[in-house]
Amino acid sequence: MSTAVTATVTSKSAGAKNRELIAFAVLIGIGLVAPIAIYPVFLMKVLCFALFACAFNLLIGYVGLLSFGHAMFFGLAAYVGGYSVKAWGFSPELGILYGTACGAVLGLVTGLLAIRRQGIYFAMVTLALSQMVFFYCLQAKFTGGEDGIQAIPRGHFLGLINIQDDLTFYYVVLAIFAGAFLLIWRTVNSPFGQVLKAIRENEPRAISLGYRVDHYKLMAFVLSAALAGLAGATKALVFQLASLTDVTWQMSGEVVLMTLVGGMGTIFGPVVGAAVIITMQNYLAGFGEWVLVIQGFIFVVVVMAFRKGIVGEIQDWWTKRANKA
Amino acid sequence: MLFELIGIPPQALFGQLLLGLINGAFYAMMSLGLAVIFGLLNVINFTHGAQYMMGAFAAWMLLEWAGIPYWGALVLAPIIVGVTGIVMEKLLLKRLYHLDHLYGLLLTFGLALMIEGFFRKQFGSSGLPYSNPLPGGTRLSFMFLPNYRAWIVVASLVICFGTWFMIERTKLGSYLRAATERPDLVQAFGINVPRMITLTYGFGVGLAALAGVLAAPAYNVSPLMGSNLIIIVFAVVVIGGMGSILGAIITGFGLGIIEGLTKVFYPEASNTVIFIVMAIVLMVKPAGLFGTPK
Incomplete structure (x- = not known):
């Protein structure tokens, strides 16, 4: 695997970390006041997909693994989370946790298979495995086939907070997102994250330094799958719906697009990318097949001319300016 | 005797085996094209499914708009679609060779979305009929053999082994194999490698389109036909490994037959059996049945 996928710096100064935390605080600040101007359900959708894209970015951006099947974790977690709440009467937080756990288990099983191949084959294996999960969801009884699972009750979060109200639920989703984002940020900046980046840059060397590369890859894969599951289960409660759309290969493609547009291997890129793509989908909803x-056109343009993504380009511009001064 | 023992009527068994063989013919032709392109370009051509669909649509348009029958389309459609592939390579793909292979995958994925979206917009998702150029069939002692299905099997075998012969046994093929190993050396011997890459891509795309023309009378001509197929073909490629032409052909046909048998004995798993085989192969022989570990 060559280094061309991402061009981020491998080690960060304390100053850079502080800047990231400040930017994160600003982001959450914007999140806190955003419902004044924007419809909460739309914001929740952005947050769920932002979390999904961050989970995906953990693999492509920091380990150099392109998963083309992340919809399987997102979609399956939406199904099992939604089902456990609706059919077994789980509380919302338990349903979300259960969905996340199922995402992690599926990540462990598929990860064990997928990490046996590298590069381009890894992408094909994950795509094929997710198609298998799609067919499973299509045929299984509990998923409700073409109808999906509808009217999933939201109930009370932790038995206290009434999340039937969109605005209240929005703040819960914002808290979930913030927690998961900090977890990713902490992981990426930990010694564990440094090893992941070493694997991305030069896998043979990481092996020769004594790291059990496969264990690291598998751990990153399971973490990414679990977080994608968290996003999916939360999404199921937001829309009170889990459907086949969430498990399709198109959904896997969408999360790739979001991360690519925002900037692979940047910590905020996926968030920006998700916001951009979801907003675009909202405006273009009336155009049907177009x-x-x-989306395909954006893929082509970004790959041809704009590979660092929005946040990546801004970071580049920022470093250049700082170097000049 | 044997058939009574396993409780399956021979008609059903052989019928499904034939359907499996036909699916396998398409898996083989598609994975062959992917392997040829990957060998020289190091690009996994995600657009392959869309180009297969374009081949079927080209045949349909030639018939409906220009009155050119099936046998003409069999020659013209691959050329037309192959030329669009050459344009694509010249304009876009070519600029990504110096980057990580993943970008080639992402670019071709975007192009596949564009093409599929465009055809869905123009022709709807339900599919268009294409009349069978070889109606009728032969009654064999154990089953009824429709002429067109027999033709698909024969034609795909000719195409597959023709491609194998061209690559493994001709001078042109030896250039191709040499350029796959060491493009810089082949270039130094005065062979125009960039042009060779372009033509190889065009050839691979034409192969996909040819498969699409063969598929048009057998299945409906539908914008979705390509994306449904390409993911299975990816699994086939993972199972077989992309190092060997003959391996791609054998794996394609073999998996089609396995899928057909699954339809007889355990229909619930017929959608997923190829992915299950892939998982098993990954556990036992990660490099693929015919692949060499890199």
Whole structure:
């Protein structure tokens, strides 16, 4: 695996970390006041997909593994989370946890298989495995086939907070997102994260330094799957719906697109990318099949001319300016 | 005797085996094209499914708009679609060779979305009929053999082994194999490698389109036909490994037959059996049945 996928610096100064934390605080600040201007359900959708994209970015951005099947974790967690709440009467937080756990278990099983191949084959293996999960969801009884699981009750979060109200639920989702984002940030900046980046940059060397590369890859894969599951289960409660759309290969493609547009291997890129793509989908909802064409077109433009993504380009511009001064 | 023992009527068994063989013919032709392109370009051509679909649509358009029958389309459609592939390579793909292979995958994925979206917009998702150029069939002692299905099997075998012969046994093929190993050396011997890459891509794309023309009378001509197929073909490629032409052909046909048998004995798993085989192969022989570990 060459280094061309991402161009981020491998080690960060304390100053850079502080800047990231400040930026994170600003982001959450914006999140806190955003419902004044924007519809909470839309914001929750952005947050769920931002979390999904951050989970995906953990693999492509920091380990150099392109998963083309992340919808399987997102979609399956939405199904099992939604089902446990609706059919077994789980409380919302338990349903979300259960969905996350199922995402992690699926991540462990598929990860064990997928990490046996590298690069381009890894992408094909994950895509094929997610298609298998798609067919399973299509045929299994509990998923409700083409109808999906509808009218999932939201109930009370932790038995106290009434999340039937959209605005209240929005703040709960914001808290979930903030927690998961900090977890990713902490992981990326930990010694564990440094080893992941070493694997991305030069896998043979990481092996020769004595790291059990496969264990690291598998751990990162399971963590990414679990977080994608967290995003999926939360999404199921937000829309009170889990459907086949969430498990399709198109959904896997969408999360790739979000991360690519925002900037692979940047900590905020996926968040920006998710916001951009979801907003675009909202505006283009009336154009039907053209949405697919436009998404494909964005893919082509970004890959051809704009590979660092929005946040990556801004970071570049910032470093250049700082170097000049 | 044997059939009574396992409780499956021979008609059903052989019928499904034939359907499996036909699916396998498409897996083989598609994975062959992917392997040829990957060998020289180091790009996994995600657009392959869309190009297969374009081949079927080209045949449909030639018939409906220009009155050119099936046999003409069999020659013209691959050329037309192959040329669009050459344009694509010249304009876009070419600029990504110096980057990580993943970008080639992402680019071709985006192009596949554009093409599929465009055809869905123009022709709807339900599919268009294409009349069978070889109606009728032969009654064999154990089953009824429709002429067109027999033709698909024969034609795909000719295409597959023709491609194998061209690559493994001709001078042109030896250039191709040499350029796959060491493009810089082949270039130094005065062979125009960039042009060779372009033409190879065009050839691989044409192969996908040819498969699409063969598929048009057998299945409906539908914008979704490509994306449904390409993911299975990816699994086939992972199972077989992309190092060997003959391996791609054998794996393609073999998996089609396994899928057909699954439809007879355990229909619930027929959608997923190829992915299950892939998982088993990954556990036992991660490099693929015919692959060499890199």
